[in-house]
Amino acid sequence: MGKATWIREYVALALILVALVLLFGSLSGRFLTATTFGAIANRIPTLALAATGMTLVLIVGGIDLSIGSVLGLSGAMLGVALVNWHWPFAVCAALAVGVGLIAGLANGSLIVGLKVPPFIVTLGMMEMARGAAYLVTNSQTKYLGAAVEGLERPLGGTGLSGSFLLALLVVALAQMLLSGSVLGRWMFATGSNETATRHSGIDPRPIKLTAYALTGAAAGLGAVCYTSRLGASDPNAGAGLELSAIAAAVIGGTSLLGGRGSVINTFFGVLIIATLEAGLAQVGASEPVKRLVTGAVIVLAVLADAWRQRAAGNTFPLWMRLMGRTDVTAKRP
């Protein structure tokens, strides 16, 4: 990818984002304020982390429906460790990430080891993790208060929370993994053609396992941010998060059949969703209108990305690019 295309890569999504900000700015005189952008920044860490993980599994040609429930379970364990076992917050946070990692490893092992389709494995994990979250918390929200709110506090007068900076760091690291490392290249290769990857002497199994494990850990980290934000551990945390994460990844141009995606573009997807949510709330749009508009923007953003691709010389039909075969060199069927 040359320098010029590198810039162009992000232009379409950035333009949509700017357009949304200007639109809401014109609809409400109080939208264009630092408080609004601070609130948006502090709202997104959980979704950004989940969507980053989702992008990784989508790139290797998988999917993780359990991400929201695993986040719920990690947060529940964090709450139990803090309140019932009196562990310090840092250790509880590590435990939450560990729980996510274990759930991710379990997902990945079942998928690569027993060759069960990822949709089914993670659907099962989604139910199991949610059930476990209810069990360990006895279905009760635990109020944790100041002990966990450290990550949510604005840092040094910037109005940005520790959670937000943490999420930015993870996004940057994940993008470096994808575009700057051998493992990243293998992930793309596995996702676009697993058989060819195997024939070229690379075992796709550990690669896929790594993607699921990292996604689980991202969900665990997301749980730390979520719990910190609420000042409470909530057994329902993350319900429906998997769909928002998929939406963010798809807005960012990630293919649902693997082999294509970028964490930075996914992050743009997260920003678009969060800006839309904030703007619609501030103008007091009704619930049905919110859902209509959000759905329309998701479709429009994907179309805009497809048009940008065409302008960049990718002549594949839109559906083909969305559903997988995205590399310009591949032959049309």
Next chain:
Amino acid sequence: MKTVPLALWTRRTIYFVFAALPLLFLPACNQNNSGSTSARPRVALIMKSLANEFFLTMADGAKKHQAAHSADYDLIVNGIKNETDLAEQVGLVEQMVAQQVNVIVIAPADSKALVPVLKRAQAAGVRLVNIDNKLDADALKEAGLTVPFVGPDNREGARRVAEVVAKKLPAGAKVAIIEGIPTAFNGQQRRAGFEDAIKSAGLTLVGVQSGQWEIDKANNVATAMLSEHPDLQALLCGNDSMALGAVAAVQAAGRTGKVLVVGYDGIPAIRPMVADGRMTASADQHADQLAVFGIEAALKILKGEAPPADQTTVVDLVTK
């Protein structure tokens, strides 16, 4: 027969026309946004799920009140997609702070998890009123926050509903409870109210299961309970949606009249059922007035009057 291929541009036009069809719905979305910068106080009403008829009625009541008092205040109404999406509700509170509203009237989706963000809102100078679902007293105390509460006493209401059933049944009769989402405070209160009445009337409680506030989940749970306990005499449901599911289950089991069903909320859909006896009772919390009471308390606070003490709103029984 020779097929004539559609010209490329014709096909494209058709695609675009079809893709643009949903735009026809746009006029229906026309919103009455009072985004203007007027001197009137700005009140934000933050609700739970507006897909739930109860909260929709509440929001409509508030909008009607604002229309009748449009010179006194501006109103922004927001709700969340899903009863359990706490993070979305926390985000709404922050957006309303960014909108510089004067007061937030909130029906919290969780009694504890909303406390920290409300504390941040108060620190930013926004006044608060709590409606419908009471914030947890311990969490408020730990955060050093006092928020006036305006709403019904769910435990007392549920107790009175269950008493209607208790009067019709002999002591020792078997009854079961279908509760709402177990994490919700009002759900816990209603269950506790049902249990109070069961205990004092000497009925036998054979089971408590969650119907998650939803009609189909309650239907499954009720069906299972009915087949497990052939001598069951009453199903006490935490809201009317679940009662509708229970009524259908009782009907399917051919035991209408032998198993009494009660609900809570008094939504219009259950009125004919109470009239013909398929349901025995429900409680009317006057949803259309609940948010209005909260808003009136908020306006008083803004006028500089002392914050009102907690205010219990009326709950009326719905019976034949």
